[in-house]
Amino acid sequence: MVSRVIPVQSFDLVLFGATGDLARRKILPSLFHRFQIGQFSDDCRIIGTSRSEMDRHGFQEMVADAIRTYGQPGETSDDEIAAFVDLLHYTAVNARGDNGWQALGDLLRDDAIRAFYLSVGPSLFPDIAGRLRSTGIATPDSRIVLEKPFGHDLASAQALNAALRANFEEHQIYRIDHYLGKETVQNLMALRFANSLFEPLWNSSHIDHVQITVAESIDVKGRGEYYDKSGAMRDMVQNHLMQLLCLTAMEPPARFTPNAVRDEKVKVIEALNPVAPDQIARGQYRGPEGDSYREHAGNPASTTESFIAMKVEVANWRWAGTPFYLRTGKCLRARESEIAVFFRDPPHNIFAEDTGTGGIKGNVLVIRLQPDEGITLRTTIKDPGPGGMRLTGANLDMTFADSLPEAGRPQDAYERLIMDVIRGNQTLFMRGDEVEAAWAWADPIIAGWTDHSNDTPQPYDPGSSGPEDALLLMHRDNRRWRGIGS
Incomplete structure (x- = not known):
């Protein structure tokens, strides 16, 4: 018997690099599969960001196409996809500039878990972490998720850790290894x-x-x-x-x-x-x-x-x-x-x-x-x-x-790990x-x-x-x- 699925708390998941290859192939289909089995509460939201200028409808269409292309064959219906993309929002953000940060902050709710998934190159990690903190978008309970590679050697890993810890506590940082x-x-x-x-x-x-x-x-x-x-x-x-x-x-x-x-x-x-x-x-x-x-x-x-x-x-x-x-x-x-x-x-x-x-x-x-x-x-x-x-x-x-x-x-590895971020469980993160x-x-x-x-x-x-x-x-x-x- 399949165990009963318990929905996670309400969250706002901000996906940086939302139009990129990893987001379309892995992250967004994984979120859709968790939505399919009822793990999202009714007011969970996913907010895509990237440099690309795009309206909400365009982003929803892009995600729907990604799910049909990279999701589990035969396990998706148009009704489920339509319900999922209704949770999606989008705003363009310049990671190294000022544009878009105010609009992103205005989208977020004070009573929901805030998780920031950085599906971008590691060179952008310090810039995004710093702006999340300086703009007040990141709260003491927020989580930040980082993809590999985490550094190129010891010196670069230490510098990256220092930049992250200047803006987030260690218990807020989730270094993901999908294995x-x-x-x-x-x-x-x-x-x-x-x-x-x-x-x-x-x-x-x-x-x-x-x-x-x-x-x-x-x-x-x-x-x-x-x-x-x-x-x-x-x-x-x-x-x-x-x-x-x-x-x-x-x-x-x-x-x-x-x-x-x-x-x-x-x-x-x-x-x-x-x-x-x-x-x-x-x-x-x-x-x-x-x-x-x-x-x-x-x-x-x-x-x-x-x-x-x-x-x-x-x-x-x-x-x-x-x-x-x-x-x-x-x-x-x-x-x-x-x-x-x-x-x-x-x-x-x-x-x-x-x-x-x-x-x-x-x-x-x-x-x-x-x-x-x-x-x-x-x-x-x-x-x-x-x-x-x-x-x-x-x-x-x-x-x-x-x-x-x-x-x-x-479950795909990303499905489990993203839900662990929302739950605040760092066991499977470095x-x-x-x-x-x-x-x-x-x-x-x-x-x-x-x-x-x-x-x-x-x-x-x-x-x-x-x-x-x-x-x-x-x-x-x-x-x-x-x-x-x-």
Whole structure:
């Protein structure tokens, strides 16, 4: 049975950059889906702003078209769309000038939650935050939501944090990472801390290693100029993969509250050892003419990585001797994100070697984030049928769509996170010191290859699993990556 939906408090959500690609593809369709299931109270409002001159009707038409294009197929009706766009307002605002701020302030209500979603480039964050405060539009109870990238390095992240904290308190700032809104990521915490089965084994005595993979099949075409200034390390490892690592490795918090959870995540980042250059593999996809990274990036001499893999060690009692292998890249064989926890082999094999291929292997717990969210545990069982004791592998599989069909359509990560902003729940958002700690760890790694002009990424074929160096990274430790797309 689907749980009863409780409407959130009345809110005015101001969406800066409301005509941009992210707003149309993700944010506005996500808000519509929450409206569809009855999570909005009757007087909730969404106020779009951007530099574009547009009247309210034009904005409503734009949003209706975005919902039809990017919403869930077959789950929208014209009546629902019409009811939703009736909540929409629009006013043009110059983020770096004076125009439009008075009109925006006049639209807002004193008795509703005020949330400001900055779906704009990070260079505009300080300007918008400052004007929200100086114009009196931001109140002590307002919330401000910021998209990544949150800084380009430690110095820029610190400067951005300082600019935000000059205008908002930390409890008002929501640094969004959509990976934390995924159902399976939250289920990782439930799996560990709500079940006595796994947590006693969640340490180096029982876990051989952990693999965290975020593979993307798409290339960088269309956003190559941005990506070439960032690369896989800045774009994915420092934020998305770091968050998955923290949730996998963190100690149990004293309670499930925002600061208790984030305190433990920061401890993980601060416990990370520096990563030596020989524990890193960098790659850049090189396809036939017209399909190579350098052509997509518009930079024929680019040394920016479109793939990175690394061996990371958490220097504490729980994880001493258990490495975490991280990898992410563009133009790979399949779109796939997962956390794979490899348990150690049984200490003694009582079965003959001919009962199975190579005897008993350790269990593997796989937490799948995409494309099909779910959890799988690989076990060893007797091969059914006559012929004596023959061993084989079998999966205990919980694909959420199959196991919990009554839960209905899975929420998009943005749906959950935006509603958490309205509720004032920061558990799934990054704290300022967490962001800075991640950059403090990442900066020396990036400097390690940028200081050497001859350290160029290894080429790999589009549609492959990455460069040879990534395979060697595991083979040196007598381990193998799980296959991408297998």
